[in-house]
């Protein structure tokens with residue numbers, strides 16, 4: 587049972603060391619309540635469902651020389667499907 591105790595000790599030391607390395611990282615950021623001062627997220631429009639969403643949350647695709655963002659993989663697939671049958675002129 588000594589190995590187990592050593593394991594726990596190592597684990598506790600590791601945790602202490604980690605919390606010491608990163609003392610106070612603000613962890614409450616996924617609240618949708620007023621994040622003033624953080625507007626580096628650009629809203630883009632999904633060309634398939636016409637919904638606006640933050641660009642970092644979207645799925646990026648390059649179509650030709652155009653950057654397109656989709657709100658979900660489903661929209662991306664749908665968009666590609668509707669545009670695949672038309673050739674590439």
Ligand SMILES: [Zn+2]
Nearest residue numbers: 632635657661
């Ligand atoms: Zn969409």
